[in-house]
Each structure stands twice: as C-alpha cells, then as structure tokens.
Amino acid sequence: MRSASPARARFVSRLVEEVALAAPEWRDPRPFDTVYFGGGTPSQLSAEELGRVLEACRGHLRLETPAPWVFLEANPEDVTPEVCAAWRSLGVRTLSLGVQSFSDEALRFLGRRHDGRQARAVVETALAAGFDTVSIDLIFGLRGQTAEDWRRELEAAVALAPQHLSCYQLTIHPGTRFGVQAKHGQLSELPEDDQATLFETTHRFLSDAGWPAYEVSNFARGPAHQSRHNRKYWDHTPYLGLGPSAHSLAGPESSFARRGEAPPRSSSPVRFADASGPARRWWNERGTPGWERRLAAGERPIEAQELLGPKDLAAEALLLGLRTTAGIDLDGLRARYGVDLLAANDTLVARLVDEGRIVVRTGPEGGRCLVPTLSGMAVADGLAAAFDLSLPN
Amino acid sequence: MDHIRNFCIIAHIDHGKSTLADRLIQRCGAVEDREFRDQILDSMDLERERGITIKANTVTLPYTAKDGKTYELNLIDTPGHVDFSHEVRRSLMSCEGALLVVDASQGVEAQTVANLYLAMEFGLQIVPVINKIDLPSAEVDRVMEEIDRDLGLDPFESIQVSAKMGTGIDDLLEAIVTKLPPPKGDPEAPLKALLFDAQYDSYRGAVLLVRLFDGKLKAPTRVRLMHSDAEHKVEEVGNQRLKRVPVPQLSAGEVGYVLAGMKSLAGLAIGDTLTEADRPAAEPVPGYREAKPVVFSSMYPMDTNDYEDLTKALEKLKLNDASLIYEKDSSAALGFGFRCGFLGLLHLDVVQERLEREYDLSLILSAPSVRYRIVLNNDKEVWIDNPTFYPDPAQIKEAYEPYIKASIMTPERYLGAVMELCRERRGVETTYHFLAAGRMEVTSQLPLAEVLFDFYDRLKSITQGYGSFDYEMLDYRLGDMVKVDILVNGEKVDALSQLVHREFSRPRALRYTERLAKKIPRQQFKIAIQGAIGGQIIARSTINPFRKDVTAKCYGGDISRKRKLLEKQKEGKKKMKMVGNVEIPQSAFVAVLKTEEDDDDE
Numbered sequence: 001m002r003s004a005s006p007a008r009a010r011f012v013s014r015l016v017e018e019v020a021l022a023a024p025e026w027r028d029p030r031p032f033d034t035v036y037f038g039g040g041t042p043s044q045l046s047a048e049e050l051g052r053v054l055e056a057c058r059g060h061l062r063l064e065t066p067a068p069w070v071f072l073e074a075n076p077e078d079v080t081p082e083v084c085a086a087w088r089s090l091g092v093r094t095l096s097l098g099v100q101s102f103s104d105e106a107l108r109f110l111g112r113r114h115d116g117r118q119a120r121a122v123v124e125t126a127l128a129a130g131f132d133t134v135s136i137d138l139i140f141g142l143r144g145q146t147a148e149d150w151r152r153e154l155e156a157a158v159a160l161a162p163q164h165l166s167c168y169q170l171t172i173h174p175g176t177r178f179g180v181q182a183k184h185g186q187l188s189e190l191p192e193d194d195q196a197t198l199f200e201t202t203h204r205f206l207s208d209a210g211w212p213a214y215e216v217s218n219f220a221r222g223p224a225h226q227s228r229h230n231r232k233y234w235d236h237t238p239y240l241g242l243g244p245s246a247h248s249l250a251g252p253e254s255s256f257a258r259r260g261e262a263p264p265r266s267s268s269p270v271r272f273a274d275a276s277g278p279a280r281r282w283w284n285e286r287g288t289p290g291w292e293r294r295l296a297a298g299e300r301p302i303e304a305q306e307l308l309g310p311k312d313l314a315a316e317a318l319l320l321g322l323r324t325t326a327g328i329d330l331d332g333l334r335a336r337y338g339v340d341l342l343a344a345n346d347t348l349v350a351r352l353v354d355e356g357r358i359v360v361r362t363g364p365e366g367g368r369c370l371v372p373t374l375s376g377m378a379v380a381d382g383l384a385a386a387f388d389l390s391l392p393n
Numbered sequence: 394m395d396h397i398r399n400f401c402i403i404a405h406i407d408h409g410k411s412t413l414a415d416r417l418i419q420r421c422g423a424v425e426d427r428e429f430r431d432q433i434l435d436s437m438d439l440e441r442e443r444g445i446t447i448k449a450n451t452v453t454l455p456y457t458a459k460d461g462k463t464y465e466l467n468l469i470d471t472p473g474h475v476d477f478s479h480e481v482r483r484s485l486m487s488c489e490g491a492l493l494v495v496d497a498s499q500g501v502e503a504q505t506v507a508n509l510y511l512a513m514e515f516g517l518q519i520v521p522v523i524n525k526i527d528l529p530s531a532e533v534d535r536v537m538e539e540i541d542r543d544l545g546l547d548p549f550e551s552i553q554v555s556a557k558m559g560t561g562i563d564d565l566l567e568a569i570v571t572k573l574p575p576p577k578g579d580p581e582a583p584l585k586a587l588l589f590d591a592q593y594d595s596y597r598g599a600v601l602l603v604r605l606f607d608g609k610l611k612a613p614t615r616v617r618l619m620h621s622d623a624e625h626k627v628e629e630v631g632n633q634r635l636k637r638v639p640v641p642q643l644s645a646g647e648v649g650y651v652l653a654g655m656k657s658l659a660g661l662a663i664g665d666t667l668t669e670a671d672r673p674a675a676e677p678v679p680g681y682r683e684a685k686p687v688v689f690s691s692m693y694p695m696d697t698n699d700y701e702d703l704t705k706a707l708e709k710l711k712l713n714d715a716s717l718i719y720e721k722d723s724s725a726a727l728g729f730g731f732r733c734g735f736l737g738l739l740h741l742d743v744v745q746e747r748l749e750r751e752y753d754l755s756l757i758l759s760a761p762s763v764r765y766r767i768v769l770n771n772d773k774e775v776w777i778d779n780p781t782f783y784p785d786p787a788q789i790k791e792a793y794e795p796y797i798k799a800s801i802m803t804p805e806r807y808l809g810a811v812m813e814l815c816r817e818r819r820g821v822e823t824t825y826h827f828l829a830a831g832r833m834e835v836t837s838q839l840p841l842a843e844v845l846f847d848f849y850d851r852l853k854s855i856t857q858g859y860g861s862f863d864y865e866m867l868d869y870r871l872g873d874m875v876k877v878d879i880l881v882n883g884e885k886v887d888a889l890s891q892l893v894h895r896e897f898s899r900p901r902a903l904r905y906t907e908r909l910a911k912k913i914p915r916q917q918f919k920i921a922i923q924g925a926i927g928g929q930i931i932a933r934s935t936i937n938p939f940r941k942d943v944t945a946k947c948y949g950g951d952i953s954r955k956r957k958l959l960e961k962q963k964e965g966k967k968k969m970k971m972v973g974n975v976e977i978p979q980s981a982f983v984a985v986l987k988t989e990e991d992d993d994d995e
Contacts, residue, residue, distance in 0.1 A: 171944060171945050196940035315956050315960070355918040355919065377943060379940070
C-alpha cells in the first residue's frame with residue numbers, strides 16, 4: 001500500500017474542490033460514461049485517494065448508471081495483485097500500463113525503474129486481476145533499435161495477450177531530457193525511412209497477430225477493447241478535464257450557458273447563445289503550484305480557452321480523422337461544418353487515391369468516408385495540411 | 394560662354410568614376426566637408442553598393458582657376474554600362490569634353506574602349522585620367538602604353554590622380570578648364586535644348602535636365618518637346634547643384650534643370666529637344682533614337698496581393714527610367730504581372746533590385762528572352778519575345794534570332810578558355826588580337842540569347858575576374874529555336890517555358906528539372922518534373938513522397954496545438970504556387986530562374 005504523503009493529500013483535496021467548482025458550470029446534459037485517470041502518474045495515488053476523487057465526481061457530476069467505465073494509467077512499479085484488486089473494486093475496467101519496453105537495455109535508455117522481467121510480470125498480474133481491458137504502452141524508434149529488435153518487443157507483447165496496445169514512436173520534445181540530449185547531438189530521432197519501416201512493421205505485425213489498429217498508435221483485440229475514452233478526443237465528444245494542465249471541451253450543443261441564464265462564474269466572458277455557436281476548449285494551469293493556488297483562492301484554475309468555430313472544428317476533424325482507421329465521415333463533416341471535402345479537393349483526392357494514400361468508401365452507416373491507408377496514415381500530418389478546407393462563408 | 398565647361402567622366406566599372414566625381418565636387422566646395430558622403434552622385438543605395446552609376450546625375454560646380462577666373466563646370470554623370478548606351482549617348486551629346494578614367498592597375502578594359510569610341514563619335518575632347526595611382530599594384534607606365542596603343546591617345550596628356558587620396562585633383566581641374574573647349578551656341582537663336590535626363594521629384598513632378606545649344610530659357614515660357622509634340626509652361630529654371638538652385642534664366646551652352654508642371658515623366662523621351670512654342674527651332678538636336686529593349690522578362694509579385702503595388706512601383710520607376718517598357722502579362726502559375734523590356738541584362742538586374750529595395754517588393758522574374766523574328770508559312774512576319782506566344786512549330790517557316798558583336802578583353806593566359814566559351818555559346822567568326830603586354834581582345838559574333846544565360850558569370854569565372862566584356866547589337870540571323878516547357882506532374886508551368894536553341898534544349902531542361910526537384914518540398918505523392926518540347930519529354934526528375942510524418946500522440950492537449958500548426962502550415966502554403974496539386978514555393982521559381990550557377994553543387 002502507498003504510504004501517506006501530505007503533498008498527495010493536498011493535491012487530492014484540491015482536485016475534489018475543482019470537481020465541485022467545475023460541476024455547476026458543466027451544462028452538457030449527457031451523463032459521463034467514462035472517467036479517465038491519466039497523464040502523469042495517477043497510480044501513485046492510493047486506491048483510497050482515487051476513491052475520494054471518484055466519490056467527488058459521483059457527488060457533483062452526472063455519471064452514467066450503474067457506473068461509468070473507469071480507466072487508470074499505471075506505472076509498472078506501482079502494480080501489485082493487491083492494488084489491482086483495490087482498483088477493480090473502485091470500478092476500474094481498463095488498466096493502462098506504461099511498460100514502454102520489455103528490453104532491459106531500452107528501459108535503461110528510457111530511464112525507467114523497471115526491467116524487462118518485471119514488465120512481463122506486471123502485465124501478467126494485471127491480466128490475472130480480471131480487468132476488462134489491460135493495455136500496454138510501448139515505445140519504438142529508439143536510437144540503435146533495429147526492425148528486428150522492435151519485432152521482438154511486439155512478439156513479447158502479443159505473447160502476453162493484453163486486450164489493447166499503444167505503440168508510440170519516440171518523439172523528442174524540446175525541454176525534456178531527450179530534448180536536451182538531442183540538442184547536444186547525443187540523441188536524434190530515426191531517419192524518416194527507418195521511422196516509416198518501423199511504423200509499417202508495427203501495423204502489419206499487430207494486424208496479422210489479431211490486434212488491428214484503430215488509430216495511428218492504438219491497437220485493440222476487437223472493437224470492444226478500443227478506448228472508448230480516447231475516441232472522444234478524436235470525434236469532438238465533450239469532456240471535462242480536471243487537474244493541472246488538463247484540457248476540456250464543451251460542444252456547441254452542450255451550451256455553456258443557455259439563453260436567458262446568467263453567464264458562468266469562470267474566467268470566460270463568452271456566452272454561447274445557441275447550439276450553432278462555437279465549441280469551447282479550455283485548459284488548466286500547467287504547473288501544480290499555480291493550479292493549487294487558484295483553487296485555494298476559490299477560483300477555477302483555468303489558464304486559457306479558445307473558441308472553435310466550424311472552420312476550426314472541421315480542421316480538427318480532418319487532422320484527427322486521418323489518424324484513424326474509421327477515417328473521416330464526409331457526410332457528417334458537411335452536415336456539421338458545411339465542408340464538402342471531396343468537392344473542394346477533387347484532383348488532390350484523385351491523386352492520393354492513385355498513390356494509395358487514401359480510399360473513399362462507404363462507411364458502416366452507409367455514408368461516404370475518406371479513409372487513410374496505412375501509408376496515408378503514416379503521413380497524416382502532411383495530408384491534413386494538403387487539403388483545402390474552404391468553407392462557404 | 395567661355396566660362397562654361399560641360400564634361401562627363403567615362404570609365405569601366407570599378408575604375409573609380411564615382412570617387413573621382415566626389416572628389417571634384419568636394420574640391421569645388423559644392424558641399425561642406427561635414428556633409429560629404431562618399432560617392433554623392435550615386436544617390437541610389439544600389440549604385441553605391443555595386444559601385445556603378447546607373448542613373449546619370451548632374452551637378453554644376455563653381456571653380457576658380459589659376460587664371461583667377463571663375464568657371465562653371467557642369468559635370469554630367471553618365472551611366473557606366475553598355476546597357477545604358479542610349480542614355481550615355483544623350484549625356485555625351487551634352488558635353489564638349491570627357492575625362493576617360495583608366496585604373497592604374499587594371500589598365501584599359503573592354504568598356505574603356507567602347508566608351509572612348511562613343512565619346513569620339515560625338516566629337517568630344519578627351520582627357521585621359523589614370524586613377525588609383527596610390528595602389529601598390531599600380532603600373533602607370535604600362536597603362537600609359539595601353540592608352541597609347543589601345544586607345545590611340547597621347548599618354549603624356551593624361552593626368553595621374555588618386556581620387557581616393559585626393560592627389561592630382563587640382564591638376565585635373567586645371568586640365569578641365571584649359572584642355573576642354575567651352576560650349577558654342579547662339580543665345581539669340583530660337584531655343585534648342587537637349588533633354589538628356591529627367592528625374593522625378595515627389596513634390597515638383599518631372600525635373601528635366603537640359604543642355605541648351607541655342608537660345609535662352611526662363612519662366613514662364615511655353616516650351617514644346619519636338620519629338621513628342623507636347624507643350625508645357627516653364628515654372629522654374631536653375632542649376633543642378635547638390636540641391637536645385639533656381640536662376641532667372643538659362644542660356645546657350647549652359648546645363649540646368651527645368652520645372653514645367655509635369656506631374657510625371659510619362660511621355661518624356663530622353664533625347665527629345667525642347668524649343669520655344671512660339672518661336673521653334675528649325676531642327677531638333679540630331680541623333681534622337683528611341684531606346685529599344687533587347688531583353689524581355691515577365692515580372693510577377695511573389696505575393697499576388699502585391700500586384701497593385703508592383704503596378705504603382707513600375708509607374709514610378711518609369712518616371713526616371715524612360716527606357717523601361719512594360720505591359721500587362723499573366724501566368725497560370727504566378728498570376729498577374731508585367732512583361733518588361735530592358736536595354737540589357739544589367740538593366741534588368743537594376744530594375745529588379747530597385748523594385749525590391751525602393752519599393753519593398755518581392756519579385757519572380759521569368760527567364761530572360763530575346764526578341765525573335767519569326768516568318769510563318771504564309772510569309773507573315775511576327776516578333777516574339779514571350780515563349781507563351783511562340784507559334785506552333787508546324788507553322789514556322791523560318792526563325793531568326795538577334796546576334797551581337799562581343800568584345801572580350803582578357804589576359805593572354807585565359808585566351809583558350811575564352812575562345813572555348815565563345816564556341817560553346819555558338820559564337821562565329823571568333824578572332825583575337827594582341828593589345829598591350831599580355832592582353833588580348835577576342836571578338837565574336839554571338840547569339841544574344843546565349844549571352845543572356847550566365848555568359849558574363851562564366852566569363853568572370855574562367856578568367857578569374859580579369860575578363861571584361863562589351864557588346865553591340867549586330868543583326869538577325871537564321872536560328873533553330875525550340876520551346877522548352879517544364880511540367881510538374883503533367884501540368885505545364887507556363888512561367889518556366891523558354892525558347893532555346895535546339896542544341897541546348899536538353900541540358901537546359903535538365904538543369905531546370907533538377908533545380909526544381911531540389912527546391913520543391915516533398916509531398917504526399919510522387920512528383921514528376923519533366924522538360925518537354927511539344928509532346929516529347931527530354932528531361933525528367935522525380936521527388937519522392939513523404940513516408941512518415943505523423944506524430945505519435947494526439948489526445949486532449951495535443952489537439953489545439955496540432956490545429957494551430959496546421960493553420961500555420963496553411964498560411965505558409967498561401968505563399969506557394971499551386972501547379973496541379975503540387976505546392977511550388979516561390980524560392981523554387983527564384984532558384985530555377987536565376988541565371989547564375991553560384992548555388993549549384995555541380
């Protein structure tokens with residue numbers, strides 16, 4: 001069990017306060033059907049502390065009955081059979097393990113505290129604990145990693161048979177340890193051709209093994225195990241984020257303040273008068289101290305917000321859609337944002353179809369979808385920029 | 394009239410003409426030392442930077458000579474390049490004498506000779522000036538020998554100066570007074586004044602610089618321009634010092650400025666003659682010739698929104714560059730622009746740089762072209778300077794291209810390379826003869842089109858900077874031209890089409906496709922860049938598509954960052970030209986259309 005820590009206790013209390021402050025301003029009538037503990041190291045909180053947060057959510061927000069699907073990200077070193085049982089009893093149904101690798105060498109390079117053997121043991125523990133979905137995160141594209149090395153990692157993962165896999169290519173961000181190393185020339189991202197090879201290897205291998213991709217970095221053993229929560233980020237389903245640097249999105253249909261109502265008490269001067277208005281995304285103070293300070297003052301710890309008009313939402317729908325195997329629902333895009341993507345990009349689409357980057361096909365609901373192929377998904381960022389998103393206005 | 398001396402300074406580029414002019418101005422006290430800015434006559438930044446005078450400026454200097462009399466020295470500045478020979482002629486015509494400057498270490502060069510011939514054509518008295526005698530590399534004796542042998546002038550008449558140090562300037566001023574003749578003319582005859590330059594002043598409009606041959610000129614006389622047949626009322630006349638100084642009247646032999654209420658220089662032709670409307674001269678000043686452009690190129694603003702600005706800038710530039718001609722043009726790839734005619738390649742360069750610097754425009758210029766004479770099957774004759782209008786080859790009976798007579802001076806050791814260059818460029822009747830000690834003059838009859846394409850840079854490089862080049866237009870000769878088109882993914886990029894001699898079509902097309910392939914960013918699909926003559930592909934380069942650029946994670950906080958990045962990318966794309974679905978950055982056009990080889994890896 002976790003030992004008590006005053007800092008942690010204070011953090012949890014503040015989080016509980018934030019739930020209470022945020023709840024009255026959350027106007028979306030739909031119940032929350034998922035709760036996600038992630039970003040940072042939520043498994044460092046004790047089960048009891050996690051329970052306090054969940055309790056606060058239950059008390060202030062409308063959660064789905066009988067219970068929402070709870071996700072928890074966990075560090076391998078925090079995982080024991082006992083704590084798994086405690087998490088299960090809190091309602092955690094997806095446990096996402098930051099395994100990163102099964103290779104001692106790679107783990108050392110990544111600065112992780114566990115080794116390959118522990119990684120395997122932890123996955124087995126989680127699987128034995130009876131979660132609906134156990135997901136493991138892996139990283140590829142490390143310096144010196146060959147396609148063969150990476151294939152061995154994938155084989156190890158598949159042999160353990162988790163329900164879900166996230167495989168992220170190592171990305172070097174400035175300001176991180178890797179960023180600093182890269183700046184000094186001690187580290188670099190793989191050359192593009194090698195990246196492409198590893199990316200394709202990942203998708204082909206996992207698809208053949210029975211874990212087809214549903215997004216650039218996400219693979220599931222059947223649709224039921226796809227992340228119900230993460231998909232919301234990709235299709236503009238509203239979400240409320242709590243904690244330092246958490247992002248939230250309120251859709252136009254979940255009007256922030258309905259007609260005739262007083263404006264919210266938050267820092268937002270904007271009122272959404274009707275459902276055709278903009279969506280709103282806001283994010284919390286990035287640093288924990290700042291976030292705590294705002295809450296201590298009785299304020300919502302919102303750092304900034306942005307309003308998303310049809311053009312912004314369409315741009316996001318495009319860039320997000322091209323990252324998923326479901327692709328972009330063209331009819332939906334037109335209905336929601338007034339963008340006729342095919343008409344505005346006919347020669348581009350023809351060329352990309354010709355090059356095998358995308359296909360246009362009938363979706364499960366009968367509408368037309370623009371779907372990236374594997375090689376198209378590999379260049380989704382560039383593809384998104386290539387399309388013309390002219391709106392009628 | 395005896396106290397007036399009208400003279401100009403002629404020199405090869407870099408031989409120190411501007412510095413010498415500065416020194417004369419300074420010595421005559423036309424400017425306070427503290428106001429002195431080096432190379433005052435070259436008022437444009439561009440001129441100062443390149444060390445060449447592009448636009449003639451003129452200044453009147455008071456000088457008290459050793460004989461105790463005060464003279465009015467009119468220094469008429471001349472453009473320093475063969476492209477501007479038209480303007481040079483006008484300036485020379487306004488003078489009685491010329492200082493021919495020769496660099497004490499470089500010696501006589503191609504332009505020195507060309508300038509001398511021009512000056513002699515106008516009957517000017519020449520005073521040779523050996524400049525830069527302070528340089529350690531100065532070889533005054535050798536240069537004197539060259540002046541004797543190559544120029545046929547008496548070297549002992551020459552004045553040795555160092556414009557930089559100020560040595561010999563007094564001797565030179567005395568020589569101007571004693572060796573150059575005063576002007577002649579009849580102050581009582583009907584007004585006959587040569588318009589040799591015009592400047593644009595944003596407050597006063599057109600400022601006409603004139604040389605009076607006969608008669609008098611004062612406000613408010615009505616004057617007529619004899620060639621353009623326009624009449625204007627004179628508002629002010631005066632001397633062009635470093636500032637304009639009004640005087641009651643100008644008289645025969647004098648040089649000065651005229652303000653006549655003209656809002657712009659449009660319609661003003663340098664070389665025109667001003668006369669009195671009520672009492673016109675019988676004949677204009679002889680030798681008027683229209684400046685004929687020989688090099689053509691289309692100019693487009695980088696940002697199509699700048700088209701209006703370009704229009705205005707060209708109008709303004711035209712105000713003080715009468716030789717620039719332009720008309721509207723448009724390209725599918727580059728939008729609206731102008732087809733411009735230039736007196737030569739340097740003129741083109743100068744116009745481009747002035748537009749970019751003085752008017753803050755970014756431009757793309759199409760490959761320079763000459764004007765071809767095409768005889769069609771039905772014996773109709775057409776003149777083509779724009780590849781866009783090149784007729785269907787099946788309809789062409791004969792095509793003629795302009796030739797020049799090139800004169801190249803080079804140290805003897807580079808003779809072989811220079812001869813080879815002329816041969817490569819389809820030169821005919823290439824001959825050479827010895828000048829003074831170790832120097833050669835090569836003459837060759839070359840198609841002008843081959844000179845437009847990096848000839849000068851190649852010459853400089855094969856002669857390690859020692860070669861100099863000058864040319865005059867010769868005639869039109871039968872040629873074998875083809876139109877080379879550049880296609881990007883099957884679509885023609887009209888701005889990149891060019892007319893080339895058949896023999897050079899493949900290397901030229903290859904060079905274009907390769908440069909484009911280097912400059913066009915990779916995209917999500919393969920890009921084929923082809924060079925073609927009609928339907929026949931003669932060169933090809935390929936740009937492979939991206940294989941992987943997608944970022945790994947995209948959750949809550951990543952999304953707006955990604956959207957903003959996308960917006961930024963889209964903004965960047967606005968600066969690209971779309972041909973088919975391929976984004977071609979402006980820099981690709983610039984790189985391809987550049988004639989120099991400097992950025993080439995090969």
